[in-house]
Amino acid sequence: MRLTFRHMLVFVRSGSVLSRALLVIFCCSFFSTMASASPPIGGVTSDWSMAETEHFRYRVQSPDSEDATNFAANFGPYLELGLNELTLLFPAGTPATTISVYVYTNSEAFDTAVSANPRRELGSIVVRADGATVDLSLLQPQFEKLSLVEAENDLRHSLSHIVTSIASGGMIPWGFDEGIAQYVERPVNERLARTAALVQTANETNKLLSWFDMNAQNPADDPSQAAAQSYATVAFLIDRYDLVPLRAFLTALQTESTWRAAMTIAYARDPNAIEDQFREDLRRWTSTKWRDNLVSGFDLEPAKRLLDQANYNAAKTKLEPSLELYGQLNAPAAFESIKQMVAQCDVGIQAESLMTQAHDALTQHAYERAQNLLAQARLQFGMLPETQQPTELLATYEQLALHGVNAGAMLDSADLFGLSWRDYVDARDAAVSAGTSFASLGDTDESTRAQSLVDDLDKRQRRIVMSLGALAVLTFIWLALWLRARGPAELDWR
Numbered sequence: 017m018r019l020t021f022r023h024m025l026v027f028v029r030s031g032s033v034l035s036r037a038l039l040v041i042f043c044c045s046f047f048s049t050m051a052s053a054s055p056p057i058g059g060v061t062s063d064w065s066m067a068e069t070e071h072f073r074y075r076v077q078s079p080d081s082e083d084a085t086n087f088a089a090n091f092g093p094y095l096e097l098g099l100n101e102l103t104l105l106f107p108a109g110t111p112a113t114t115i116s117v118y119v120y121t122n123s124e125a126f127d128t129a130v131s132a133n134p135r136r137e138l139g140s141i142v143v144r145a146d147g148a149t150v151d152l153s154l155l156q157p158q159f160e161k162l163s164l165v166e167a168e169n170d171l172r173h174s175l176s177h178i179v180t181s182i183a184s185g186g187m188i189p190w191g192f193d194e195g196i197a198q199y200v201e202r203p204v205n206e207r208l209a210r211t212a213a214l215v216q217t218a219n220e221t222n223k224l225l226s227w228f229d230m231n232a233q234n235p236a237d238d239p240s241q242a243a244a245q246s247y248a249t250v251a252f253l254i255d256r257y258d259l260v261p262l263r264a265f266l267t268a269l270q271t272e273s274t275w276r277a278a279m280t281i282a283y284a285r286d287p288n289a290i291e292d293q294f295r296e297d298l299r300r301w302t303s304t305k306w307r308d309n310l311v312s313g314f315d316l317e318p319a320k321r322l323l324d325q326a327n328y329n330a331a332k333t334k335l336e337p338s339l340e341l342y343g344q345l346n347a348p349a350a351f352e353s354i355k356q357m358v359a360q361c362d363v364g365i366q367a368e369s370l371m372t373q374a375h376d377a378l379t380q381h382a383y384e385r386a387q388n389l390l391a392q393a394r395l396q397f398g399m400l401p402e403t404q405q406p407t408e409l410l411a412t413y414e415q416l417a418l419h420g421v422n423a424g425a426m427l428d429s430a431d432l433f434g435l436s437w438r439d440y441v442d443a444r445d446a447a448v449s450a451g452t453s454f455a456s457l458g459d460t461d462e463s464t465r466a467q468s469l470v471d472d473l474d475k476r477q478r479r480i481v482m483s484l485g486a487l488a489v490l491t492f493i494w495l496a497l498w499l500r501a502r503g504p505a506e507l508d509w510r
Contacts, residue, residue: 068114071099076119076156087119087156091171098172101314102179102200104345105259108267109183115175116151119159126155135177135190145174147181169201176200183263185270189231192265192275194243195250203309212306214244219298227291231275248301252294254310257283259344313341319357326404328364335361360400367396371406374413381459383420390414416457423453427465 060075067074067084069092076084095117103110120126130144130153137144142162143154152174162170176197180188198211218224218241227249230242253262261282268278279287297305316338322331335358342351370393377386390413397405427450454463 069096071096071111071114072117073114074117074119077121077125084119091167094168094171095175098168098175098200099179101311102172102176104347105200105311106179106183106263106266107346108263109179109181111150111178111182113150115178118151118153120153120155121157123155123157126153129153141170141173143170143174145177147178147186150178150182152178165202165204169204172201173197180266183266187269187275188266189275191227191230191232191242191246191249195246195248196262198243198247199250199254199309200311202315203312205307208306208309211244211247212302214241215248215298216302218245219295219302224295224298227287248298248306249294251306251309252297252301253290255305255308256293256297259310308337310337310341310344313338316354316357323357323360323364324403326364326406328361328368332358332361332365363396363399364404367393367400370396371409371413374417378413378416378420381420381457381462383417383424386413386417387421390417419453420457420459423450423457423459423462426450426453427462 063077063079065076065078065081065084067076067081067088069088072088072092072095074084074088074092076087078084095115099111099115118129120129130146133144133146135145135147142159143152145152152171154170159167159170174197177193180193180196215224223241225242225245230245230249250262261284265278265282268281269275272278272281276287279285279290283290313335316335319331319334319338322328322334335354338354339351339358342354345351370389374386374389374393377383377389390410394410397410427447451463451467454460
């Protein structure tokens with residue numbers, strides 16, 4: 017018979033003060049040593065090889081040491097990362113010693129070893145966890161059929177059972193344990209959609225389980241429905257109350273007689289009232305909120321990729337659960353790093369907004385406004401990594417804005433020069449140059465204005481030429497008349 021913390025706790029509660037004290041000391045000693053996982057039936061023989069990482073000891077049912085080394089190299093990073101994230105979520109669940117991972121190649125040996133595990137696991141879960149002995153077991157031929165995402169999620173799921181078992185002293189009920197284990201997996205939308213559909217159907221057909229039935233060791237006739245509801249329950253508790261009371265709930269399970277008493281202490285509310293809130297919220301959760309998963313905030317890679325692509329709005333959306341998650345965890349360095357990423361997104365969003373406004377200003381041929389906006393955008397982009405700065409686009413926009421401002425200045429100069437007939441040539445050249453620039457910018461209003469000025473200057477010049485020509489003709493006629501009318505030269509009478 018395997019002695020668990022649940023059995024010990026019964027003795028502590030029922031015995032005398034002295035026996036309680038002695039048994040508490042024994043319990044502490046038990047949990048400090050239980051990380052030495054139970055070996056397979058018959059023990060670990062020479063047919064097993066071993067490899068070890070920082071927190072895990074891998075035992076593979078193969079005499080070839082390379083098999084253990086390869087398994088540790090391939091899947092050790094997933095387990096190390098999963099344990100790091102899970103113990104950030106539930107620090108009280110940090111294992112005291114190395115966790116053993118048994119990798120079976122023989123199905124009969126695997127079935128025999130896990131048959132002693134009292135926990136009922138869903139059929140789709142390949143990796144089996146034993147919270148009492150703090151070990152993981154898996155059948156390698158079965159495990160190797162999984163995709164990398166499925167393999168990582170199986171490892172995270174089963175590792176969660178160990179962490180929550182330690183945090184709760186082995187007293188966490190099935191429903192909450194299963195819900196947390198599913199919640200800490202990497203979210204897969206297809207699976208979450210099926211989970212939401214199961215819960216929605218159960219709710220609409222009045223087949224929703226009570227939390228009491230959901231937390232039974234062998235839940236209902238349909239474990240899939242119970243598992244789906246357990247996920248929805250944990251998602252609701254985290255969304256409505258955050259992580260702090262959930263941690264407190266696991267801790268309270270160590271000393272309280274029932275999970276309902278532990279929940280009352282942790283949430284400072286009657287569990288029936290919380291369950292009523294859960295049922296009232298189900299319609300909203302099954303329609304849209306099922307996509308939200310706070311633990312997804314651990315994965316920063318999608319946001320980083322979007323940032324590298326200068327997709328700031330999408331990156332900020334991806335960072336929102338990360339910011340919320342790390343705000344609830346005791347990880348100040350990571351929280352500050354995420355805040356800096358969010359601030360980078362805000363700078364990028366502002367810079368892009370300025371670029372959009374500058375583009376609109378150029379389209380509206382408001383060149384000076386475009387220059388001001390581009391100057392602000394350049395300052396904003398200067399706060400971002402060089403790889404995220406649209407250097408060529410900025411230069412193009414700035415050139416267009418400068419071209420328009422210069423053309424406007426030339427046209428204003430042409431207007432001014434046109435006031436003096438001596439500067440007509442310069443005025444016309446400036447107007448033609450300005451009109452050409454405006455035409456290249458697609459500014460029909462200003463190019464029309466330039467053309468009108470050129471036409472006006474040409475008319476003025478023609479009037480002057482015609483006036484001067486007319487004056488010359490009149491002068492010639494007057495001179496001819498004068499020559500004709502002046503008479504012969506004076507006579508010399510001497």
